[in-house]
Amino acid sequence: MKHKLTTLSDAIRRIPSGSRVAFGGNIMRRQPNAAVREIIRQGIGDLTVYAFATGLSVDMLAAAGLLRRYEGVYVGLFWHGLAPSFRRAVEAGRVEVRDFSESSIVARFQAACSGLSFMPVKAILGTDMMAQDPSVVMETTCPFTGEPYAAVRAIAAEFTIMHGYRADRFGNVQWPLARDADDVDQIIARGSRRLIVTVEEIVEHEDILRQPNLTYIPAQWVEAVALAPFGAHPLACDTVHDEDVDHIRAYAEAGSTPECARAYLDAYIHAGPSHDDYLARFGGLAALRERLSVARSDA
Numbered sequence: 019m020k021h022k023l024t025t026l027s028d029a030i031r032r033i034p035s036g037s038r039v040a041f042g043g044n045i046m047r048r049q050p051n052a053a054v055r056e057i058i059r060q061g062i063g064d065l066t067v068y069a070f071a072t073g074l075s076v077d078m079l080a081a082a083g084l085l086r087r088y089e090g091v092y093v094g095l096f097w098h099g100l101a102p103s104f105r106r107a108v109e110a111g112r113v114e115v116r117d118f119s120e121s122s123i124v125a126r127f128q129a130a131c132s133g134l135s136f137m138p139v140k141a142i143l144g145t146d147m148m149a150q151d152p153s154v155v156m157e158t159t160c161p162f163t164g165e166p167y168a169a170v171r172a173i174a175a176e177f178t179i180m181h182g183y184r185a186d187r188f189g190n191v192q193w194p195l196a197r198d199a200d201d202v203d204q205i206i207a208r209g210s211r212r213l214i215v216t217v218e219e220i221v222e223h224e225d226i227l228r229q230p231n232l233t234y235i236p237a238q239w240v241e242a243v244a245l246a247p248f249g250a251h252p253l254a255c256d257t258v259h260d261e262d263v264d265h266i267r268a269y270a271e272a273g274s275t276p277e278c279a280r281a282y283l284d285a286y287i288h289a290g291p292s293h294d295d296y297l298a299r300f301g302g303l304a305a306l307r308e309r310l311s312v313a314r315s316d317a
Contacts, residue, residue, distance in 0.1 A: 022189035042180025051247035102273030129172035130209030138167035179212035189240030216246035
């Protein structure tokens with residue numbers, strides 16, 4: 019097997035401005051925030067982002083002026099409030115948005131991983147989502163029954179980025195036995211064209227072989243894998259660490275004005291050239307583990 023292990027900066031450097039990129043993760047869990055911060059450091063802009071339900075990752079891109087279009091379910095900070103920079107950018111017309119229900123965006127990802135150009139769904143019939151953009155959704159008719167359906171276009175991401183748990187140098191990515199069960203990352207990964215995964219830890223290939231049933235992203239799907247412990251921070255990573263509530267609140271407050279949002283980016287992203295520099299702002303990896311780690315299950 020080919021070695022896929024590389025640095026975070028080298029992995030992200032593959033993505034040119036103007037790309038269509040899919041993100042893994044879900045609202046307060048495992049968004050690929052270390053990768054997004056590296057995108058911001060490298061100034062990769064004019065991006066179209068596809069996601070399930072997301073928040074801080076997309077909001078940071080909007081704050082940096084690098085987001086052109088978003089297609090998904092939700093962008094927000096959940097119980098911490100709205101995604102302030104994203105909302106401002108949308109209201110100002112700097113970011114286009116195409117809204118979908120949860121089941122319809124999953125159908126778009128499923129179409130991609132099934133090799134189909136679209137998927138029929140019922141959930142959004144009769145809603146304003148049907149009229150928003152005929153390039154991604156339109157009404158169609160079942161050829162067998164004559165019933166109406168919404169035809170939602172397959173996600174056509176050129177790159178996919180997600181944060182996972184552990185991987186070997188070949189790019190086999192595993193999840194833990196105990197985890198939240200609302201993941202759609204496997205569907206997103208299976209339909210990807212060029213998949214970049216950051217992980218909490220790199221393990222030996224022999225460790226992967228001992229529990230092959232935990233491998234949810236096999237090496238053949240992966241183009242690059244990079245070590246980025248706490249790569250979802252300040253959000254949570256199941257069985258590894260909880261969300262950093264204090265910092266999420268600080269981020270939400272920093273987004274109150276464009277000037278404060280830019281100051282946040284300068285302090286936490288542009289001030290250092292790497293993910294390690296970001297972690298150092300919180301006392302380093304050991305300090306974060308001491309403060310936020312949860313009891314590990316058998317992974």
